[in-house]
Amino acid sequence: xxxxxxxxxxxxxxxxxxxxxxxxxxxxxxxxxxxxxxxxxxxxxxxxxxxxxxxxxxxxxxxxxxxxxxxxxxxxxxxxxxxxxxxxxxxxxxxxxxxxxxxxxxxxxxxxxxxxxxxxxxxxxxxxxxxxxxxxxxxxxxxxxxxxxxxxxxxxxxxxxxxxxxxxxxxxxxxxxxxxxxxxxxxxxxxxxxxxxxxxxxxxxxxxxxxxxxxxxxxxxxxxxxxxxxxxxxxxxxxxxxxxxxxxxxxxxxxxxxxxxxxxxxxxxxxxxxxxxxxxxxxxxxxxxxxxxxxxxxxxxxxxxxxxxxxxxxxxxxxxxxxxxxx
Amino acid sequence: xxxxxxxxxxxxxxxxxxxxxxxxxxxxxxxxxxxxxxxxxxxxxxxxxxxxxxxxxxxxxxxxxxxxxxxxxxxxxxxxxxxxxxxxxxxxxxxxxxxxxxxxxxxxxxxxxxxxxxxxxxxxxxxxxxxxxxxxxxxxxxxxxxxxxxxxxxxxxxxxxxxxxxxxxxxxxxxxxxxxxxxxxxxxxxxxxxxxxxxxxxxxxxxxxxxxxxxxxxxxxxxxxxxxxxxxxxxxxxxxxxxxxxxxxxxxxxxxxxxxxxxxxxxxxxxxxxxxxxxxxxxxxxxxxxxxxxxxxxxxx
Numbered sequence: 001x002x003x004x005x006x007x008x009x010x011x012x013x014x015x016x017x018x019x020x021x022x023x024x025x026x027x028x029x030x031x032x033x034x035x036x037x038x039x040x041x042x043x044x045x046x047x048x049x050x051x052x053x054x055x056x057x058x059x060x061x062x063x064x065x066x067x068x069x070x071x072x073x074x075x076x077x078x079x080x081x082x083x084x085x086x087x088x089x090x091x092x093x094x095x096x097x098x099x100x101x102x103x104x105x106x107x108x109x110x111x112x113x114x115x116x117x118x119x120x121x122x123x124x125x126x127x128x129x130x131x132x133x134x135x136x137x138x139x140x141x142x143x144x145x146x147x148x149x150x151x152x153x154x155x156x157x158x159x160x161x162x163x164x165x166x167x168x169x170x171x172x173x174x175x176x177x178x179x180x181x182x183x184x185x186x187x188x189x190x191x192x193x194x195x196x197x198x199x200x201x202x203x204x205x206x207x208x209x210x211x212x213x214x215x216x217x218x219x220x221x222x223x224x225x226x227x228x229x230x231x232x233x234x235x236x237x238x239x240x241x242x243x244x245x246x247x248x249x250x251x252x253x254x255x256x257x258x259x260x261x262x263x264x265x266x267x268x269x270x271x272x273x274x275x276x277x278x279x280x281x282x283x284x285x286x287x288x289x290x291x292x293x294x295x296x297x298x299x300x301x302x303x304x305x306x307x308x309x310x311x312x313x314x315x316x317x318x319x320x321x322x323x324x325x326x327x
Numbered sequence: 328x329x330x331x332x333x334x335x336x337x338x339x340x341x342x343x344x345x346x347x348x349x350x351x352x353x354x355x356x357x358x359x360x361x362x363x364x365x366x367x368x369x370x371x372x373x374x375x376x377x378x379x380x381x382x383x384x385x386x387x388x389x390x391x392x393x394x395x396x397x398x399x400x401x402x403x404x405x406x407x408x409x410x411x412x413x414x415x416x417x418x419x420x421x422x423x424x425x426x427x428x429x430x431x432x433x434x435x436x437x438x439x440x441x442x443x444x445x446x447x448x449x450x451x452x453x454x455x456x457x458x459x460x461x462x463x464x465x466x467x468x469x470x471x472x473x474x475x476x477x478x479x480x481x482x483x484x485x486x487x488x489x490x491x492x493x494x495x496x497x498x499x500x501x502x503x504x505x506x507x508x509x510x511x512x513x514x515x516x517x518x519x520x521x522x523x524x525x526x527x528x529x530x531x532x533x534x535x536x537x538x539x540x541x542x543x544x545x546x547x548x549x550x551x552x553x554x555x556x557x558x559x560x561x562x563x564x565x566x567x568x569x570x571x572x573x574x575x576x577x578x579x580x581x582x583x584x585x586x587x588x589x590x591x592x593x594x595x596x597x598x599x600x601x602x603x604x605x606x607x608x609x610x611x612x613x614x615x616x617x618x619x620x621x622x623x624x625x626x627x628x
Contacts, residue, residue, distance in 0.1 A: 202466045205430055206534070210483040210541060211460035220482065225473045324523060326468045326554060 054304070061301025064294040070302070074256045074280070080292055086299050088258045089280035092173075093242055093306070095269075096252070096276055099177030100184055100241040105234050107181070108188030113218055115189070116196040136186030140179075141246035147179040148250055160271055161261060169253075173270040176251040183244060184237025191236065195229020196222060200325050231317040239310040242303070245278040254279040277303045378405035378591075381545055381575040382427060382462070386441035389422050389431060396422040398599040399441065404545060406575040409567060411590030411607070413580060415622065419599040420579045424547050427577065428462040429455055445545070463543030467550045469530035471522035471537070476514050479522045479533055480504050483541040500540055508536035509566050528559025535566060546570065548578040552585065564589050583623060587611055595619045 028036075069085035077083045111128060119125040135143070151159060152170035160172035199222060207217040223230075248254055253273030260272035275283075277299050284296040382404040389397040397419040404410055404427070412420040425431040426439060429450060443450045450458055460483070471479050477494070480501040485491060501518070505511040510532040514525070522533055531551060538546060548567065552560040567576060567589055580586050586593055586607065593610040595603040595618070603610055603619040614620045 200468070200470070202468055203470045203472070205433070206464075206466055206470045206537075207472070207482075208433065209428060209430060209459050209464035210537065211456040211458075212483075212486075213456060216486055220474075220486075221472045325470055 054308075057297070057301045057304050060297035061304075064298040065301055066298075069295065069298055076256060080294070083292065083295070086277065086280050086295065086302075088256070089275045089277045089299065090302070092248075092252065092258060092274040093276040093278075093303075095173055095274070096177055096180055096248070097238050097241045099173060099270070100180030101234060101238055103178060103181030104184040104188055104237055105230075108185045108233065108237070109192050109223075109230055111185075112189045112192035112196060113222070116193050117214065117218060117222070132186050132189050135182055136190075139246070140183050140244050141250065143179050143182055144247040144250035147175055147182075147247070151175040151178075151251070161273075171251050171253040171273050173252065173272065173274065176247055177270075179247050179251055180241045180244065183240050183247070184234075187236040187240060188230070188233035191229045191233025192226060195226030198229075199225050203325060228317055232314055235310055235314045235317060239307055239314075242276075242306055242310065243278065245276075245282055248276045248279045249282070252276070252279075254283065277306075378407040380404070381406050381446060383444050384423070384426070384441065385444070387423065387426060387443060388440040389419070389426055390438050390440075391422075391434065392436045395599050397426070400596075400599075400601045401441075402594055402601065402604065404575045404577055405592075406544070407572055408591035409571050409576045409578060409589050410592045410594065411578050411580055411586040412594050412596060413583065413586050413622070414596035414602075416581070418596045420596050421549055423596070424464075424549055424577060424579050427545070427547055428459050428464055430459075430464065460541045461543055462545040462547065463538035463541065464547040465531070465534055465538060465549065465551045468554050469527055469534055471525070471530050471533050473521070473523060475519045476505075476522045476525070476533060477501055477518040480536050480540050482537060501536075504536040504540035505533075507539050507566075507570065508532045509562055510536055526559075528555050528562065531555060531559065531563060532566065535563070539570075543574060545575045545577070548576065550579055550581060553581065560585070583611075583625075595622060597622070 070090065071087055072085035073087050074089070075082060075084040111132065115125055115128060148170050150156065151172075152168045154166055154168055156170070156175070157166070157168045159174040161169035163169065203221065203225070204217055207221050208214075212220075252275065253259070254275045255273045256275065258269065258272060258274035261268040281296045281300045281303065284292040284299070286293055380403045384400055384402050386399045386401055387397055388395065388399055400419075400423060402410075402423075412423060414420050422431060426443060427450075431437050431439065432455070445453070445458065445461065472482060474482075481494075481497045484497055484500060502511065502515075505514065510529060513529060514520075514533075522530065525533060531554075535551075551567075552563055555563070564585065567578065570576060571591075578586075578589065590607040593603075593605065593607045594601055595610060595614075595616070597618050603614055603616045605615075610619065611623050614623060
């Protein structure tokens with residue numbers, strides 16, 4: 001760095017050739033051209049794969065889907081004409097998604113607010129952060145068998161069927177919903193934290209400067225300002241719950257029909273077992289025990305529609321206008 | 328660095344040479360015509376009432392960790408006049424300002440020495456929320472909250488007691504605050520519109536109204552116009568000057584013309600020290616300290 005030390009330095013000589021961005025792609029090196037080509041190929045390839053999945057499922061779905069499939073209960077029968085539709089799995093997906101979201105949303109937002117606005121003591125914040133990361137990285141089948149272990153303890157007997165001799169079944173909408181909440185949690189925490197992080201410090205200070213404490217600042221200013229981020233996180237979490245199979249197989253019983261416990265209507269239903277679209281597809285696919293690929297395709301098509309809808313919802317929420325503060 | 332490569336494209340400004348950028352012609356009295364306000368160096372009318380001391384700092388020092396940001400500053404803030412804090416970036420003006428409402432306490436590494444008094448009482452003995460209601464603040468960037476115009480102004484009034492005041496009860500205070508901030512005419516028909524849809528200048532005046540709604544006795548302004556256009560700047564400067572009889576005002580500014588327009592007293596700070604303090608005209612026209620002379624004549628900053 002000798003040149004700038006000579007003071008007063010003469011102005012730099014005018015550059016003869018125009019800057020790189022005006023020269024066009026002809027002057028790019030061979031490696032750059034190859035890189036651009038590969039990038040294009042990868043992008044187009046990905047679009048083609050996505051389109052292939054959607055088109056394939058669309059064709060199959062329309063081929064096999066009928067209104068009666070959506071509105072009739074599945075029945076145990078070897079005859080395909082007698083085995084009914086997948087009303088129960090649809091209901092199961094809806095119940096489980098609602099339950100998991102209701103559990104994950106308040107806890108996830110709470111964790112995010114604590115991490116972002118308090119985060120003290122810092123060792124605890126670090127521990128919570130890596131805890132959330134570990135949950136995010138754990139395969140759901142592992143969480144599911146862990147959940148089964150926990151919920152089969154007699155302490156949690158009120159959440160599922162109890163057989164004679166006090167053996168706790170451990171499988172119910174409650175227990176599956178709790179673990180579903182766990183897999184949705186990291187997405188909600190991450191998205192909410194990001195939203196809180198994007199609020200400039202002077203907005204918080206403006207609230208403090210009006211004599212407000214931290215709690216009312218969080219409640220009246222920070223949470224309303226991050227509702228888009230929270231919404232995005234919740235929708236992403238719903239997508240994960242809708243698409244999960246392992247937890248349903250292990251913790252919901254994957255019974256053909258919804259089997260409520262006798263007794264109070266709602267509580268009994270949530271203590272009961274059932275299945276979702278994912279396990280219905282699995283059980284009816286050639287890989288599963290049932291040989292009804294037509295119904296598997298129809299159910300998979302419905303599942304795909306739900307997931308695509310959730311993806312669009314995320315896009316819509318995230319693209320809306322955020323409060324425009326300058327840092 | 329490769330000695331053969333051309334020097335980095337830095338635009339050098341040579342003091343001897345005339346700048347090559349296009350400039351409007353210099354007019355008769357040697358000042359370049361400013362876009363707006365129309366007469367940039369016009370002094371705003373001086374306050375008639377005698378100034379009453381509301382706040383004072385006694386040997387105030389603030390450090391961030393090992394770094395001393397404000398060094399033994401003693402100042403008084405009076406109602407009836409505008410006090411401007413000027414000085415180059417990083418000289419401690421904003422830190423001093425943020426100490427007055429104890430906002431600096433929120434910075435974990437910050438430590439404070441000396442005393443700050445509000446009406447003779449040490450601010451450390453106040454409940455901090457009460458102190459901040461009496462000492463309002465306006466920030467560099469407009470920062471209305473993501474709610475309606477009405478709710479922004481009513482924000483400081485709500486959740487005060489156990490009883491939540493209704494919208495009808497709050498309305499006179501909100502209207503009054505918007506009026507004092509000079510925003511009422513523009514927004515009176517759409518008080519329920521989102522505040523973040525307003526223009527930058529309107530947002531900043533809304534922030535003034537939000538501060539005024541809680542009836543502060545001191546108002547701290549941290550470069551309130553640096554993000555605004557000249558016309559909004561002029562409106563806000565007029566508001567500041569009209570408020571000074573009721574509220575003691577401290578303004579941090581990088582804009583020397585602004586300090587000349589609005590300030591009655593000026594404090595010049597440099598590297599944490601209070602270098603010069605006095606009446607605005609005296610500091611600008613016949614500064615005592617060499618540093619002040621260099622700064623107000625544009626030698627550095």
